[in-house]
Amino acid sequence: MASSHSNYTNSPCAACKFLRRRCTSGCVFAPYFPPDEPTKFANVHRIFGASNVSKILHEVSPHQREDTVNSLAYEAEARLNDPVYGCVGAISVLQRQVSKLQRELEETNADLMRYASSLGGGTTSSYGGQRD
Numbered sequence: 001m002a003s004s005h006s007n008y009t010n011s012p013c014a015a016c017k018f019l020r021r022r023c024t025s026g027c028v029f030a031p032y033f034p035p036d037e038p039t040k041f042a043n044v045h046r047i048f049g050a051s052n053v054s055k056i057l058h059e060v061s062p063h064q065r066e067d068t069v070n071s072l073a074y075e076a077e078a079r080l081n082d083p084v085y086g087c088v089g090a091i092s093v094l095q096r097q098v099s100k101l102q103r104e105l106e107e108t109n110a111d112l113m114r115y116a117s118s119l120g121g122g123t124t125s126s127y128g129g130q131r132d
């Protein structure tokens with residue numbers, strides 16, 4: 001996996017290969033769409049279109065481009081797997097899981113409180129409230 005990233009004069013990036021154009025040294029796609037991951041670009045192109053992806057990459061600052069591409073690739077794959085909901089489907093599954101686990105945590109904490117108070121013998125609980 002130690003293929004040279006800087007000197008790719010004769011192997012175009014996945015985007016340029018897909019679009020059948022010359023990959024120049026300043027190609028905005030090249031750092032994020034290596035030739036060994038052809039489906040990554042194909043998915044993103046199918047969902048968003050190459051010109052939109054290029055526009056988005058030019059709009060964000062260079063240090064955000066990798067995250068941007070990863071997000072686009074994730075969204076494109078999710079949309080291809082689930083044309084109706086896309087990544088919203090995954091989000092709602094995870095949200096349901098979170099609220100289920102939160103309920104479980106609350107129940108467990110309540111059990112723990114009951115257990116602790118049955119052991120402790122009420123060192124701090126005085127039913128008189130504040131007497132001072």
Ligand SMILES: [Zn+2]
Pocket residue numbers: 012013014015016017022023024027028029030
């Ligand atoms: Zn390229």
